[in-house]
Amino acid sequence: MITKEFKQKWLTALTDGSYKHGILSLRSVDAEDGSVLHCCLGVAAELLGEKIRMITGGYYGSVIEGHEHELHAGLLPGLLTEKLGIGVACQCDLACLNDTHEGLGFPQTVIDYITNLPTEPEQTV
Numbered sequence: 001m002i003t004k005e006f007k008q009k010w011l012t013a014l015t016d017g018s019y020k021h022g023i024l025s026l027r028s029v030d031a032e033d034g035s036v037l038h039c040c041l042g043v044a045a046e047l048l049g050e051k052i053r054m055i056t057g058g059y060y061g062s063v064i065e066g067h068e069h070e071l072h073a074g075l076l077p078g079l080l081t082e083k084l085g086i087g088v089a090c091q092c093d094l095a096c097l098n099d100t101h102e103g104l105g106f107p108q109t110v111i112d113y114i115t116n117l118p119t120e121p122e123q124t125v
Contacts, residue, residue: 002085004119010044011114014106019043021106023099025074027052040098040110041076041091044084074099086117 013019022028022037026045030037042052075091076084086094094113101107 001120002117004122006047006084007114007117007119009047011111013043013047014040014111014114019046019106021098021101021104023102026076027054029054039074040094040106040114041074045076045080048080048083050080085120090117 019038020030020035022030022039022042024039025037026039026042028037029035038046038052045052074095075081075088081088081091094110097107097109097113101109
């Protein structure tokens with residue numbers, strides 16, 4: 001499960017203007033103005049400290065450095081899936097919600113979905 005702290009950090013990054021919304025790739029470049037775009041999962045990967053590299057020539061998309069052998073069509077590789085704490089089915093839902101909206105800002109459906117994700121129980125000492 002995702003931690004409460006990371007979920008809040010992710011939601012803040014998606015809503016405070018730090019990242020520009022993109023579709024169909026973890027990270028891409030806007031053809032019109034050259035700005036960097038991210039899907040919601042690309043934002044999560046960068047918040048986890050990962051570097052996303054664009055792929056050019058013959059394949060459009062991006063990979064996470066150190067995980068080039070794991071191409072997952074816009075999803076996070078296995079180790080990052082574990083680190084983030086959300087499974088592949090959840091990522092597929094988020095990718096679909098993210099990619100069906102091309103407006104400015106991240107879709108409210110993505111924000112709502114992440115808001116409603118269960119979090120790890122808080123540790124008591």
